[in-house]
Amino acid sequence: MLDSEVPQEGNSTLGGHRKAMYARGSDGKLHIVQSAGWEVEEIVTKQAVDDLLRLTEDARQRVLAGQTSPLEYHMYRVRMDVPLLAQASGIWQWRIRRHFRPPIFTGLSTSLLTTYADAMGISVEQLKKAD
Amino acid sequence: MDFQHSQASHCESGVMSAMLRHHGLPLSEPMTFGLSSALSFAYLPIIKINGLPLVAYRMPPKAIIKGLQKPLGLKMRFETFGSQAAGIARLNELLDQGKLVGLQTSVFWLPYLPEDLRFHFNAHNVLAFGREASGDYLLSDPVAETTVSCPAADLQRARFAKGALAPKGLLYYPLGTPQTPDWHKVLPAAIQKTTRIMLDAPLPIIGVRGIRWLARAIEKLDAGSGAAHSKMFIGQVVRMQEEIGTGGGGFRFIYASFLQEAADLLNRPALGELAEQLIDIGDEWREFALATARMIRDRDPLQPPKLAAKLRAVADREHCFFRDLRRAA
Structure with a gap:
């Protein structure tokens, strides 16, 4: 890649940041060039972000329909899945899945709710609602 | 503290380059990358990130x-650290002593990074070089353009994030002063080690064989009813190639830059010619990324065998390249 070929087309997922890349200058040597972003990267990053947004929205709809608890919604909202939430909270995966059932979630103790809220970096009040 | 920030393309090599420069040994980012034999390839189907296999273009963190x-x-x-309080106290103590401290962090909890890049990746390296009166930490994140607070x-959340590669508050700093090495000894050894990883790894999922193994996995992807999952899979391969600061082309360009430096230090033009080849290979990785992105966006029809063929072509070229590199070193 020549330094004139370093992509500068912009990448919305970089939020205005520029990243450093190595490219060949006119003297044949590679050196650092700042890139405003490459569309290819934007596409693959968006793909991952959009997939999580889809899971989050899907969970939110199911919370409204009474099919799952806000715990599942918040889990996806903070970009986690069940194995990661289990590692972050120290609660077994099958227990987390059980807590996705609305009647069981409603009866959870404050200390258990605090454990979940801490693992996800939100407050217990936030955790109880899906918005 | 008198500390000079410079932007790098990869966090770990950038941190080490800045840290060594701070301690009186100016070593470029590509030199720290090449000298530690960090270039690699690994396709690890057993380790899953959000249900997708891990693909790495470099050696494991640290x-x-x-x-x-x-x-x-x-x-x-x-x-x-076993306790967060001890980890915080120790960092503050070292900063009060005027030390420059490396930290392992989770990208997700660092508020200064762009929202869309903040995934739960636990092995991001930053340098801490001071504290403001408000208690905010002054950080030099090698992938950022400037220092940040x-x-x-x-920072506490980022240092004590849980999950795969959990940092457990890891901090690091050098003891003693780094010395300029005997280039004629260390450079050939470092290059040899990289060729061994790429050509002689005992597992078929590491090195050039790993690229072929990945090609086989991509070939088998479903372009019909399972297209959505297939697109997530190939997208993951490209994300690992570009996202986590590789300078593009899955670290191939940064290693080519290292070879150019090595050619000058050892006065061996052959290494410079090999660097040219590696730049071409890096461009081929970029073409693979482009073809993949076009299929994800349906600009081209999803044809996994086509991508697999591209990967095999890259594998063939890398095979020849690392064989020649072994001879040249």
């Missing part, structure tokens, strides 16, 4: 920090 110890006669001190609560 390989650069640890790999520089031997060639530079440097001793790095690593500290992890980070609230203490956020």
Whole structure:
């Protein structure tokens, strides 16, 4: 890649940041060039972000329909899945899945709710609602 | 503290380059990367990230920090913590002593990074070089353009994130002063090690064979009813190639830059010619990424065998390249 070929087309997922890349200058040597972003990267990053947004929205709809608890919604909202939430909270995966059932979630103790809220970096009040 | 920030393309090599420069040994980012034999390829279908296999274009985290110890006669001190309070106290103590401290963090909790890049990736390296009166930490994140300040609560979360590669509050700093090495000894050894990883790994999922193994997995992807999953899979391959600061082309360009430096230091033009080849290979990785992105966006029809063929072509070229590199070193 020549330094004139370093992509500068912009990448919305970089939020205005520029990243450093190595490219060949006119003297044949590679050196650092700042890139405003490459569309290819934007596409693959968006793909991952959009997939999580889809899971989050899907969970939110199911919370409204009474099919799952806000715990599942918040889990996806903070970009986690069940194995990661289990590692972050120290609660077994099958227990987390059980807590996705609305009647069981409603009866959870404050200390258990605090454990979940801490693992996800939100407050217990936030955790109880899906918005 | 008198500290000079410079932007790098990869966090770990950038941290080590800045840290060594701060301690009186100016070593470029590509040199820290090449000297620690950090270039690699691995396709790890057993390790899943959000249900997708891990693809790596470099050695595992901490390989650069640890790999520089031997060639530079440097001793790095690593500290992890059972309690968060102890980890915070120790960081503050070291900063009060005027030390420059490397930290392992989770990208997700660092508020200064762009929202869309903040996934739960736990092996991001930053340098801490001071504290503001408000208690915010002054950080030098090698992938950021300038130094940043980070609230203490956020940094605490980032340092003690759980999950795969959990940092456990890891901080590190050098003991003693790094010395300029005997280039004629350390450079050929470092290059040899990289060729061994790429050509002789005992597992078929590492090195050039790993690229072919990945090609086989991509070939088998479903372009029909399972197209959505297939697109996530190939997208993951490209994300790992570009996202986590590789300077593009899955670290191939940064290693080519290292070879150019090595050619000058050893006065061996053959290494410079090999660097040219590696730049071409890096461009081929970029073409693979482009073809993949076009299929994800349905600009081209999803044809996994086509991508597999591209990967096999890259594998063939890398095979020849690393064989020639072995001879040249």
